[in-house]
Amino acid sequence: MSGKRVTIYDVARELGVSASYVSRALNGHPATSQKVREKVRKKATELNYKLNSHAANLRQGSSRTIGVVVPHINQTFFSEAIAGIEEVCFENNHSLIICQSHESFAIECKAIDTLIHQNVDCILISLSAETQSYTHLQNILAHHIELIQFDRCMDHVDSYKVFNDDKEASYSAAKMLFDQGYRRVAFLGGPQHLTVFKRRKEGYLMALRESGFSIPYDFIVDDILDKEQAATIAAALLSAPHPPDAFLTVSDHQSLGVLEVAQSRGVQVPEQLGIFGFANEAFTPIIKPSLSSIDQKSKDLGKATAGIYFENILKGQEPTLTKREVIIKTELICRQSSRRTIAS
Amino acid sequence: MSGKRVTIYDVARELGVSASYVSRALNGHPATSQKVREKVRKKATELNYKLNSHAANLRQGSSRTIGVVVPHINQTFFSEAIAGIEEVCFENNHSLIICQSHESFAIECKAIDTLIHQNVDCILISLSAETQSYTHLQNILAHHIELIQFDRCMDHVDSYKVFNDDKEASYSAAKMLFDQGYRRVAFLGGPQHLTVFKRRKEGYLMALRESGFSIPYDFIVDDILDKEQAATIAAALLSAPHPPDAFLTVSDHQSLGVLEVAQSRGVQVPEQLGIFGFANEAFTPIIKPSLSSIDQKSKDLGKATAGIYFENILKGQEPTLTKREVIIKTELICRQSSRRTIAS
DNA sequence: TTGTAGGCGTTATCAT
């Protein structure tokens, strides 16, 4: 009863057929009779037979498994994106291995190695903040594993890329701030070697240029990674003789840092200071004042990313996408933190 | 150069040794000379050789992989626990496959099947809210896969269990509410077939009994799963002629629902209504008033859970744990939402 | 429709 694993041979013996027939029956191969197929399936569940994926993978050279590497799974954007990826993989009967890089380049490399060992068919990756080189990505390709980047992508790597209309998004967020009467809009950005953050900055700069207003050079600060850093910068800027009257940031956590500093100093938001975040984290509608943000449609983004593998790569419908770039439209969510004209 | 996968045979051929020797060298087998071992390693990286885990697993019968099944990866408790699990697995050179059940019993079963296919050595699971039967858990054991339950466990299943001191935690939360002068403390609970929620309710009942106060039977409501349901119940209770003056809940999201209802009706928190949550979600210190909650030490809990596999099961140090239960102590975090005496 | 045989890449056993 217990002891060794049940194999197709066990099922075959019980039924008096060959192992290969059992294999075919279980896989619904056309060259099997309805009747026997049913019998085999029944016996298999009866014996509690379970496929050994490792054996199947070894034989077939494909694992029907997809790997995902993200900086953190507990940020709304990533967990939602993963939910989307999961859904599509599930529909296509593929498994998913999720790895976190914890924003570390070294861990990201290790994760990729693991996924290569696991023989995944495809790796979906959103790069860590530290990542500046791309040899590890080329290593993926060298192992004939498909590669798709999303959100935090690296240019100059030959792969599909899925991301938001980041430039447009931060352009309209900045524009909205100007429209609300804010004039001295500061910008807290991310690492510039990641294209997402470059694009978000470009959007801001575009709106700034268009507005005709000018701001001091130190109102633009890159490489802010968390709430604490954002708070430090905000505190410094707000202490200056001519402080900003609004902050546009590339993450809600940064915005939260700004908000906390403002509140601790009695600066009224949104009356004296406008704040605009990015990512539409779960906490944004809950806090007071509620935080304006950008909804990245992260679940759709995840679905699109996984979809590329199944639709464009597996089914070989490459021609439909010439530039190998998919852009997911964001949605501007205007809440209290940037709504100055609300009272007027 | 490209085309086929690099195997130990390729490395062996280049070096003029046998494949089995390469295998041994790569694994640091004692019956290999230092010198050749180095040579093999160098050549292997040079040729970009990567182990095929599937082949190794098939041969060894073990995958050095652990599976985790949780309801959702984007709840603080679970993502932190996973971070802990990940850390321990990493230290022990094991891979991790993460699956979400999305609180669905059917998906949970499917996830377990997948993990069995993947030949994982051990499954760490926190059950979905729907799960009432445990045949799928016994199926895991039938496949000679180790099983460890955490947080949301099912009794009567023969496995290690890791969970918080839930009863003590909600006991002290309730006691704190009484100490602050609240008298009519309502309780919003979870599905009673999951032991966690049973224990949390017991703690509340214990404190209530001890307090000597009595409350109407309808102040105790089980099976609340989300913010919306909590809000509905809170609205109903607060409309009654003799409403509760405090709510103790089994999740921060429930508490948030209560808080929003209170605020929309102009009920002052904490002056007129005390609120106490559970889980110490990221948003609890951010909202106004900040929400009192229970820190579950979820990362430690994850580490302990994975630790059991490596310490107690793999190394066979079972005797150290007689009851096969590990309890992780929580910490009471008292914030504004339950601090009525602050003004007095 | 059914069976036979061989091999996927690795490692354990046995031999040298």
Added chain:
DNA sequence: ATGATAACGCCTACAA
């Protein structure tokens, strides 16, 4: 210290 060989469980030509 090193090599030959078989086996892990499955799938797929090929044969019948």
